[in-house]
Amino acid sequence: MIRFNLKRDSNNRIISFSLSGHAESGPYGYDLVCAGVSAVSIGTVNAIESLCDVHLIVDMEDEGGYLSCTVPAHLDQRTDENIQLLLQGMEVSISAIAEEYGKHIQITHT
Numbered sequence: 001m002i003r004f005n006l007k008r009d010s011n012n013r014i015i016s017f018s019l020s021g022h023a024e025s026g027p028y029g030y031d032l033v034c035a036g037v038s039a040v041s042i043g044t045v046n047a048i049e050s051l052c053d054v055h056l057i058v059d060m061e062d063e064g065g066y067l068s069c070t071v072p073a074h075l076d077q078r079t080d081e082n083i084q085l086l087l088q089g090m091e092v093s094i095s096a097i098a099e100e101y102g103k104h105i106q107i108t109h110t
Contacts, residue, residue: 002037004094005108013080014087016070017041023104033104036097041067044090052082 023033057070
C-alpha cells in the first residue's frame, strides 16, 4: 500500500509531503497505481524546481518506495502561492487515483 501524507501549517499551507510503500496493484513494471502516483509526485517536484526556481528539501530512496519533500521557509509571497497551487494540484491528482484504487493508497493529513 502507498501511504501519502500531507502536512499543513496553521495557515493551511502544505509544508511537506511524503510517500512510502508500494501499491502492489500489478506485477513489477506494470503497476499502474504506483506509476501514476510516482509520475504525479515527481512531476510536481520537477515543476516546482523548474517553474518556481525553488529546490525542495528532498529525501528519497534510490530503489523507490519512499519520497519526502519539504517546502523551504521564508519564500516570497508569489513564489509560495505558486508552489501551493502546484502542491494542491498534486493532492487533487493523487486523491483522484485513490478514489479509483483506494485499497492501494492511504491518504493522511497532519
